[in-house]
Amino acid sequence: MILHQIEALKDVGVTEVILAINYRPEVMINFLKDFEDKLGIKITCSQETEPLGTAGPLALARGKLVDGSGEPFFVLNSDVISEYPFAELIRFHKSHGGEATIMVTKVDEPSKYGVVVMDEETGRVDRFVEKPKIFVGNKINAGIYLLNPSVLDHIELRPTSIEKEVFPKISAGQKLYAMVLPGFWMDIGQPKDYITGLRLYLDSLRKKAPSRLAAGPHIVGNVLVHENAVIGEGCLIGPDVAIGPGCVIESGVRLSRCTVMRGVRIKKHSCVSSSIIGWHSTVGQWARIENMTILGEDVHVSDEVYSNGGVVLPHKEIKSSILKPEIVM
Amino acid sequence: MASSQEKAVAVILMGGPTKGTRFRPLSLNVPKPLVPLAGQPMVNHPISACKRIPNLARIYLIGFYEEREFALYVSSISYELRVPVRYLREDKPLGSAGGIYKFRDHIMEENPCHIFLLNCDVCCSFPLSEMLDAHRRHGGMGTILVIKVSAETANQFGELVADPITNEVLHYTERPETFVNDLINCGVYVFTPQIFTIIEGVILQGNNTVNLRRETSLEAFQSVAKVLPPEFVRLDQDILTPLAGKKKLYTYETVDFWEQIKTPGMSLRCSGLYLSQFRQTAPHLLATGDGTRSPSITGDVLIHPSAKVHVTAKIGPNVSVSANARVGAGVRLIGCIILDDVDIKENAVVINSIVGWKSSIGRWARVQGEGDYNEKLGITILGEAVAVEDEVVVINSIILPNKTLNISVQEEIIL
Numbered sequence: 165m166i167l168h169q170i171e172a173l174k175d176v177g178v179t180e181v182i183l184a185i186n187y188r189p190e191v192m193i194n195f196l197k198d199f200e201d202k203l204g205i206k207i208t209c210s211q212e213t214e215p216l217g218t219a220g221p222l223a224l225a226r227g228k229l230v231d232g233s234g235e236p237f238f239v240l241n242s243d244v245i246s247e248y249p250f251a252e253l254i255r256f257h258k259s260h261g262g263e264a265t266i267m268v269t270k271v272d273e274p275s276k277y278g279v280v281v282m283d284e285e286t287g288r289v290d291r292f293v294e295k296p297k298i299f300v301g302n303k304i305n306a307g308i309y310l311l312n313p314s315v316l317d318h319i320e321l322r323p324t325s326i327e328k329e330v331f332p333k334i335s336a337g338q339k340l341y342a343m344v345l346p347g348f349w350m351d352i353g354q355p356k357d358y359i360t361g362l363r364l365y366l367d368s369l370r371k372k373a374p375s376r377l378a379a380g381p382h383i384v385g386n387v388l389v390h391e392n393a394v395i396g397e398g399c400l401i402g403p404d405v406a407i408g409p410g411c412v413i414e415s416g417v418r419l420s421r422c423t424v425m426r427g428v429r430i431k432k433h434s435c436v437s438s439s440i441i442g443w444h445s446t447v448g449q450w451a452r453i454e455n456m457t458i459l460g461e462d463v464h465v466s467d468e469v470y471s472n473g474g475v476v477l478p479h480k481e482i483k484s485s486i487l488k489p490e491i492v493m
Numbered sequence: 494m495a496s497s498q499e500k501a502v503a504v505i506l507m508g509g510p511t512k513g514t515r516f517r518p519l520s521l522n523v524p525k526p527l528v529p530l531a532g533q534p535m536v537n538h539p540i541s542a543c544k545r546i547p548n549l550a551r552i553y554l555i556g557f558y559e560e561r562e563f564a565l566y567v568s569s570i571s572y573e574l575r576v577p578v579r580y581l582r583e584d585k586p587l588g589s590a591g592g593i594y595k596f597r598d599h600i601m602e603e604n605p606c607h608i609f610l611l612n613c614d615v616c617c618s619f620p621l622s623e624m625l626d627a628h629r630r631h632g633g634m635g636t637i638l639v640i641k642v643s644a645e646t647a648n649q650f651g652e653l654v655a656d657p658i659t660n661e662v663l664h665y666t667e668r669p670e671t672f673v674n675d676l677i678n679c680g681v682y683v684f685t686p687q688i689f690t691i692i693e694g695v696i697l698q699g700n701n702t703v704n705l706r707r708e709t710s711l712e713a714f715q716s717v718a719k720v721l722p723p724e725f726v727r728l729d730q731d732i733l734t735p736l737a738g739k740k741k742l743y744t745y746e747t748v749d750f751w752e753q754i755k756t757p758g759m760s761l762r763c764s765g766l767y768l769s770q771f772r773q774t775a776p777h778l779l780a781t782g783d784g785t786r787s788p789s790i791t792g793d794v795l796i797h798p799s800a801k802v803h804v805t806a807k808i809g810p811n812v813s814v815s816a817n818a819r820v821g822a823g824v825r826l827i828g829c830i831i832l833d834d835v836d837i838k839e840n841a842v843v844i845n846s847i848v849g850w851k852s853s854i855g856r857w858a859r860v861q862g863e864g865d866y867n868e869k870l871g872i873t874i875l876g877e878a879v880a881v882e883d884e885v886v887v888i889n890s891i892i893l894p895n896k897t898l899n900i901s902v903q904e905e906i907i908l
Contacts, residue, residue: 398823398839400857416805416822416823416839417840418840418857420884432823433823433824433842433857435857435859435884437884449825450807450825450842452842452857452886454886468842470859470861470886470888472886472903487863487888487889487903488903
């Protein structure tokens with residue numbers, strides 16, 4: 165997920181990415197070390213020793229963010245996916261001359277979120293309303309910001325919320341602007357939303373780079389297959405499927421609306437839908453995996469097993485069916 | 494050493510459409526005795542067992558069904574087994590003993606010395622010729638096939654106490670509330686023609702007292718509200734219970750399997766019992782294969798010669814596939830009965846289920862039961878002509894005939 169964001173940042177000329185992390189930073193750093201060279205971008209880490217909320221981490225990283233050039237910096241929420249139109253964001257930010265620009269996205273049910281009330285013409289933000297009971301607007305915070313370094317003067321090094329404390333202050337000074345995010349947006353913090361996000365992403369890929377999607381008599385709808393993956397005969401794959409590197413999909417398999425991560429083997433005649441199959445797991449012959457089943461890393465589902473929404477923690481074997489959604493530790 | 498003069502007849506009690514409603518939905522369109530298990534209609538199993546009776550003259554099937562429902566069956570099974578089989582229709586309920594009394598002239602037509610009486614929905618090894626030997630040794634009026642069961646389940650049946658040396662029935666009670674004994678009545682008997690005299694005696698005396706124990710409140714209401722006709726005679730309460738201890742009834746104990754086939758779930762279990770019996774008695778009936786030139790077979794599997802099964806399918810254990818069924822590539826069948834003309838498409842999975850005649854199961858569909866034969870929704874049953882569409886999942890459900898399922902269901906009865 166994070167690579168999509170880093171690549172998009174690189175494309176608009178970002179040269180350094182700082183990961184604000186509070187848990188096991190070495191895992192992220194090790195993973196991203198390979199990409200540092202490949203992408204030609206510097207990746208460092210700023211570790212919170214206590215949780216600092218959504219704004220505090222920026223104060224923590226102040227030393228790295230303020231480089232004296234006065235240029236604005238991006239802040240991204242890593243759970244969010246979209247088309248990352250950063251070039252347009254930069255243009256808009258420079259044109260209005262304000263202190264901060266946040267991207268907003270239109271949603272159908274704004275009262276589930278924090279709504280940004282803004283002037284539709286200029287984009288200037290009037291106020292934030294958290295989970296409004298009556299309709300005040302249908303744009304919500306998309307979790308993508310472009311901030312001038314002066315914003316850091318508003319943030320103390322303590323647990324701080326950017327939506328509740330920092331942005332309202334800047335907006336009161338008429339210096340906060342919002343830009344409506346074009347294209348798709350999804351907060352994929354929950355696995356169910358991840359599957360929806362996959363669909364949105366693949367839809368967008370169909371429009372922008374259709375040659376990257378798979379094609380063939382065994383493919384239905386939008387399907388992304390890594391070049392190292394192998395698919396057997398008599399399969400039916402799609403719609404909305406992503407298959408990672410090193411995967412083996414044996415013959416007679418049906419996959420729909422699912423993600424198959426690196427190194428997974430899906431054995432013959434099985435059927436996987438609306439689920440996430442974690443790295444290096446296996447799905448047995450004639451198994452049936454569906455309804456938001458999530459298999460963690462290295463989970464092995466025996467032949468003929470049925471899983472209806474099982475959430476299985478890593479390094480487990482599933483030998484008997486899971487008839488109703490439950491967590492398997 | 495049965496003398497060649499000693500003829501025998503067999504009578505099989507089949508019940509009727511208003512009885513055995515627990516066997517729905519399979520019995521909605523087909524009489525319960527004709528519903529297949531282990532590749533043959535249910536009543537075939539006791540009928541085939543009767544073939545082992547020395548000097549068997551004739552088999553009578555007694556039931557409440559319309560004659561035309563059994564006309565074809567009776568003539569084809571008579572031809573196939575080379576023994577006359579005849580269906581006699583009861584037109585009003587007379588009780589299990591009253592029914593055979595009504596047809597005594599037919600039954601005695603050939604002057605048999607031995608009259609076997611079997612219930613159609615009993616699943617067992619039917620050791621009939623051994624029973625006959627024991628019966629002749631006892632010299633009594635009747636011999637009852639009995640089996641030991643667990644003390645907890647015994648009170649669902651008729652419990653007997655027998656003398657361990659003479660095998661005489663000392664005490665008999667039907668469905669007692671308290672524990673009497675763990676020896677129960679299997680529903681298979683052999684009588685001398687004296688049985689008719691006994692039944693006649695009961696009718697003439699009007700001695701058919703209602704068993705006051707273990708009545709439902711409905712039965713109690715009915716027995717007050719209406720008087721049972723004198724011809725209504727039940728074998729257990731009116732004949733066996735009074736005769737116990739009078740040196741007339743004896744027992745023959747079987748140690749083989751025994752079950753009652755009251756529900757489709759039990760028919761799946763009993764199909765498995767008969768299939769494993771075939772492995773001893775008729776192994777040529779069972780399928781074999783390893784996936785190279787014929788499909789992979791594991792455990793006891795029976796496949797009708799006219800059925801088409803793809804070589805990449807894997808079948809068993811405990812599967813019976815009936816005539817003209819089609820099983821597609823990559824299908825997995827476990828613990829199921831697939832009835833005639835069923836079409837199962839590629840990569841589908843059927844586990845612990847009964848798939849009704851002419852049904853179809855789509856690609857990658859999954860029809861599954863948990864496998865608890867005694868639970869109401871313990872297996873999945875698809876009635877006649879049910880269509881399960883591609884990728885649909887059906888679990889622990891009963892689907893009545895002619896339905897099309899395009900969404901998955903779990904633990905439901907679809908009317």
